[in-house]
Amino acid sequence: MSDLIKKVTALLNDKTINAFIGYEKGSADRIRATFIRNEDQAQKLILNASCTQNLAGYLLKHEVKKLGKLGILANVAALRSIMQLASEFQIKDGEVYVLFANADGSLTEFTDFKSIEAFLETTDTGIKxxxxxxxxxxxxxxxxxxxxxxxxxxxxxxxxxxxxxxxxxxxxxxxxxxxxxxxxxxxxxxxxxxxxxxxxxxxxxxxxxxxxxxxxxxxxxxxxxxxxxxxxxxxxxxxxxxxxxxxxxxxxxxxxxxxxxxxxxxx
Amino acid sequence: MQEFEPKIVAFVCNWCTYAGADLTGTSRIKYSANVKIIRFPCTGRIDFMILMKAFENGADGIIVSGCHPNDCHYSTGNFHARRRWIVFRNLLNFSGIDTERIQFSWVSAAEGFKWADVVNNTVKKIREIGPYENYNKIAVSTLFKEEGATNE
Incomplete structure (x- = not known):
């Protein structure tokens, strides 16, 4: 069982979050977004080099918002989206639980905006x-x-x-x-x-x-x-x-x- | 051959440029009749979509004018407008729209002569550049062409 599945299961079980936005296997060899609400569903979660979609777009969708407190698997773009949405008063500090996937596959947790800001300062956020x-x-x-x-x-x-x-x-x-x-x-x-x-x-x-x-x-x-x-x-x-x-x-x-x-x- | 008469639309603010254009008239200063003036409450109200609508409906050039910085009737309208124009001009240039065809200016209620100059110079410039053929090819009038309907 991967670190991600373990972590998300723990978060869901202790009610830190009600739903988690991550990636799952889609049709053919595609990856798609998934919305995890319990331990069984958490087994579907995957994390590999193809998981590049910016999932932050789902945070404000009505159907997703009503699931309760959200957790999200973020990449650099998603972290920046969250910061921008925060500056536009769309997300409050501490409202979203953020798991950042590092290049080596390990996970970093962000529970407040200050730590995301500090992380982004030292990260390459430029255009390709x-x-x-x-x-x-x-x-x-x-x-x-x-x-x-x-x-x-x-x-x-x-x-x-x-x-x-x-x-x-x-x-x-x-x-x-x-x-x-x-x-x-x-x-x-x-x-x-x-x-x-x-x-x-x-x-x-x-x-x-x-x-x-x-x-x-x-x-x-x-x-x-x-x-x-x-x-x-x-x-x-x-x-x-x-x-x-x-x-x-x-x-x-x-x-x-x-x-x-x-x-x-x-x- | 008849000389090309450009269609120019001027978007002006109520408090400075519109009053300035009025002064041009009451001072009996002549200026090109190619310009159609549209009055807005403030330059802050002149949305970029409104400028695009002018091109779409067949304008060859646009003038956007308002109060000088620090003179806005609403204190900050022209400052906000200026930022928007800086960004919008960049976007127009990048998407291949000729920024030569949009003239931005500050004309106060006392500058009747300046208004006549701005209009005359813009008309002269657009006359040299010629009709906006690129945009005219996709203008509103082409939307209904196939059905044979006319554009309102």
Whole structure:
């Protein structure tokens, strides 16, 4: 019996948590999220190199929340998601029991936000180098080439909203996409609505994205839409000194201001 | 050949730029008639989706203008707007939308001359760049084309 199963069983038995979010074997050789409520179910839990999904997205889902006090198996992205959700007053300190899976398979417990913050400070939370290269490649293009690139990518979009469902930061009860009075985003999967939808999503995630990449992983059409939000991370850090998902008491960059914010395009 | 007349939409705040544009008129200063002014309570209210709607409906250029920093009627509206524009401009640029076509400016209620300059210069610039063909290809008018219906 693995350490994880032992640990989760103990947590469930002494009522520290009522449910645990982890990974189990899915169909074929896929891994999927699972919600463990008792000792029998705990036997399904697995932990290996393929377990990369950011499970923090489930923490705010209504069906999961009503299970009671939650425990979660977290990776670095999930820890950052939890920090960002905390800074947006979506999770209270001590509300979630976090088990972090180290690279060697051992587990680290986090019961409060301070310890997560301390851990993240010494951890690499940056964007993967291939994604950085892709952003640099796009930035080197002309505006027109970029337009053609994204037009081609957005053309594939089938408006399934999997990116929105997978994103731990997309927790609004009523998304702008669903609003039809006025109809901000045309519903048809036409280039216009697709462009609107993706720019709206990127803008609403600007300064909040914790670069977990779940949106691009979830996309059935393989649109690299994580690049849209990733690209905004460095300018927001450079201009406003803000990084998402590092501190539980951080202030969202776009809901505050400094009288001397620098720009060079307003006449 | 007839000269290209760009369609420019100006989103302005009620307290400074709108009053400034009014002063331009009462001072009998002439400026390009290509601009359609839309009044908002504050630059803080000018959501990025509203700017995208202008392009979608066939605008070739956009002007966004409000009170100078520290002059906001609501104290902080333009400071918040400025942060949003900094981020939004980055996103537009990265997604291939021509940021040359959006002119941001601060025009106070006393700057009638500046408003005329901002409009004239923007119209001149957009006239040189030409119609926004990239966006027009996917504009609202194309949504209903196949059914033969007209766009309201």
């Amino acid at each position: 180098s291939e994604e950085q290269e892709m952003i640099a490649k796009l930035e080197a293009m002309t505006v027109n080439e970029r337009w053609l690139f994204w037009n081609k990518e957005f053309e594939k979009c089938i408006k399934c909203y999997a990116c929105r469902a997978a994103c731990p930061m997309c927790y609004c009860h009523r998304c702008t996409t669903d609003v039809n009075q006025p109809q901000w985003i045309p519903v048809a999967s036409h280039e216009l609505g697709n462009l609107d939808y993706h720019l709206m999503r990127a803008m609403h995630l600007a300064g909040r994205c914790v670069n977990c990449g779940e949106c691009a992983t979830a996309c059935p059409m393989d649109i690299p839409l994580n690049l849209l939000t990733y690209q905004l991370i460095s300018p927001i850090k450079a201009t406003f000194g803000a990084t998402a998902g590092m501190k539980a008491d951080a202030v969202y960059a776009l809901s505050t201001y400094k009288p001397d914010d620098k720009e060079n395009f307003i006449i």
